[in-house]
Amino acid sequence: MILHTLNRSPTESRVYRQALAAMGPDDRLLLIEDGVQGALPSLVRHFGELDGQLFALREDLEARGLAGRCAAEVLVVDADGFVTLTEEADKTVSWF
Amino acid sequence: MHDESMNGEVLVILRHAPHGSSWLREGLDAALVAAAFGRRVTLLFIGEGVTALVAGQGAGALGQKGTQPTLEMLAMYDIDTLLVERQALDERGLGTADLLLPVTTLAPPELAATLAAHPLVLNF
């Protein structure tokens, strides 16, 4: 299982499509930095069917005032959760 | 996709076109360093990165070094496995005959398998 991180908003960069194309069936996607914009209910559709595999970093959501505005299917993790996700993955691939 | 030659140790993903930024050059440099230290390196060109392989490139308008000599040098570093996202070629109206070097094209499910098969993945 690979942990993919994405730091760009889907409205600003198409790199999220490359991340999705490179994801295996069990891989996870963590939205960080500007990537957390994609956790908004109106934007989360860009990630298709990622139930249980789509995460967003709490610190980056809070910094943008988005912590309470995430779509329900997005799993919010804090920095410790980020570490746990990294440990559970075989490797991490960054999309930027 | 279960060909042994596709399961190198290091996968370098190249996503950027030549000249517009330094990402392509940095990715190729990383691949050469890894190969110089004896790691088996696979290159994966996706998105805009596939244009790095188009034949007939030159130096940049300001005299920046072209990518073609570096691509031709890859074989000297035993970097022989060049994988290309087929969809990225299709989107740009390119075919493998337009490319400088022989490549293997990958359909979408093979992309994920390629990432999974390499212990180290470097994204540029």
Place this chain on the structure above:
Amino acid sequence: MASSEIYRYLDVAGQHVPLDPEGFLINLDDWSPAVAEALAAEESRALTAEHWEVIEVLRDFYARFEASPAMRPLVKAVGQALGPEKGKSLHLMRLFPDSPAKVGARLAGLPKPANCL
């Protein structure tokens, strides 16, 4: 890439050839066989026919690829040009002790290899 910092000059038959701190040419066009001889003499090396054929391989590599080879590709290029007996790191270590890729590039008038040990 060649360094642009002139550290000292090498005198070759009345020509002042600028060198960087590690003895690489500042201007690659300054290279000539006489410059190679002078660089080698500084380290008390004498260039034999076996050195010259490797220097030729190095210069050809740079002309083709616009880069100085690291050790592994140098071994491969020498093997392709001069045969498998010479395409061995042992042979190159004997000709250019310590670091064949670096020493060879210096004598061949190429930039310092980017990733050599």
